[in-house]
Amino acid sequence: MSQHTDVVVIGGGQAGLAAGYHLRRQKMGFVILDAQASPGGAWQHVWDSLHLFSPAAFSSLPGRLMPAQPGEEYPDADHVVAYLSDYEKRYDLPVQRQVQVVGVHDDGRLLRVETTSGTWHARAVISATGTWWRPFLPAVPGREDFEGRQLHTVSYRRPQDFAGQRVIVVGGGNSGAQIASELAYDTELIWATQRPPRYLADDIDGRALFDAATARRRALNEGRNDSKGIASLGDIVAVPPVREARDAGLLKASPMFVRLVRDGVIWADGTREPADAVIWCTGFRSALSHLSPLGLRGPRGHIATQGTRSVQEPRLHLLGYGDWTGPASATLIGVGRPARDAAREIAGLLGVAT
Structure with missing residues (x-):
């Protein structure tokens, strides 16, 4: 038809x-x-x-x-x-x-x-x-070798599903920070990011983000220098749960590991960490x-x-x-x-x- x-x-x-x-x-x-x-x-x-x-x-x-x-x-x-x-x-x-x-x-x-x-x-x-x-998973060596649970942001639902487990959250954006912040209380959490987290000022919300994105587009259309828009302000909106976990000292980022192994991950200096689950908040x-x-x-x-x-x-x-x-x-x-x-x-x- x-x-x-x-x-x-x-x-x-x-x-x-x-x-x-x-x-x-x-x-x-x-x-x-x-x-x-x-x-x-x-x-x-x-x-x-x-x-x-x-x-x-x-x-x-x-x-x-x-x-x-x-x-x-x-x-x-x-x-x-x-x-x-x-x-x-x-x-x-x-x-x-x-x-x-x-x-x-x-x-x-x-x-x-x-x-x-x-x-x-x-x-x-x-x-x-x-x-x-279309969730994105980075090509990290050993991803197929890890025998624990792996999931992307799209499949994560609630922190209770991981209570008492050793969990690695990967990603320094909003989803990574928000999911890590609620897992920080009842799991053994590692938050792995490519670079140190960049928080926006605590009083910035979506209104300011929209204004920044609009100003960037206007500048580009007029041939002015790229202001980078939202990226110039930071990567993470400090919503209340993120602020609370951060201010309580529970939201500390580690450098990104270099590979997964059967029971965990390995960092560039050879340090190993066991893990039950890896949550890929990688966009x-x-x-x-x-x-x-x-x-x-x-x-x-x-x-x-x-x-x-x-x-x-x-x-x-x-x-x-x-x-x-x-x-x-x-x-x-x-x-x-x-x-x-x-x-x-x-x-x-x-x-x-x-």
Whole structure:
């Protein structure tokens, strides 16, 4: 079965919903294809204690403020999932669920989107699949030899699962610091990082991060020196649990080990440490395998973009993968502006009167 529409949006998380909001305002026909069984995107799958970095009012998609969560300055993941579910219903966004996009192909006049439930032909495509579905594991020697438990951030849920164990958390970013901070109390914890942790000032939250990312993009667009944006401020937002563990002296980083062995790890000086589990908080890559048939990927797996538009394929826009697809576009508050720009550019390309 083949269906036609103006725009196919791939991914029904926060970026896909923001795209849908602006496509509706541009009066285009569109469908949102989502591989998940229910609304909420990746927020349905994060660890139990994860909270936003920003208050609800500063964590909203276009057109609809996120309501505050009673008793919480920074909303938790369940609150975000409820907000995204309500957002989808409020704007009656045409989301089709449990539809996996297999590949996007150039069919000449149209783009052909092959899925597990049929084929779509579209005049334009917005890819908004994010990064959660493509966890990155570094090529550390001996990883296959370790007989303990290994898992990535995507599979971590709660500290109780590791109580009394010897646990190594790898990674000096936000997920590494947050997971290490809650494991620090009831495990024998080692927190291994490539470089000493760089904490942002304690009073900085997601509002300041969005401002920094926006200022960087503006500077680059105007040909000024790269301010490095968020990276210039630090790597770790000192959310309350991280501050508490740090200030209690429980969150101390060790240098990165050089290899794993059957029962633990070894450092460069030959020091060995036994371990029951290694948790890899080592980040993600963009989930773009569905775009492989177009042959657009360049260095580091990125697709060259101007704003959100693919340089080589102007009918394709990428949304929500990080600063290379719009300042802070992987955040709730940051994705609205690039989503608006993408919808406007597609409307111009297709000659849609607004």
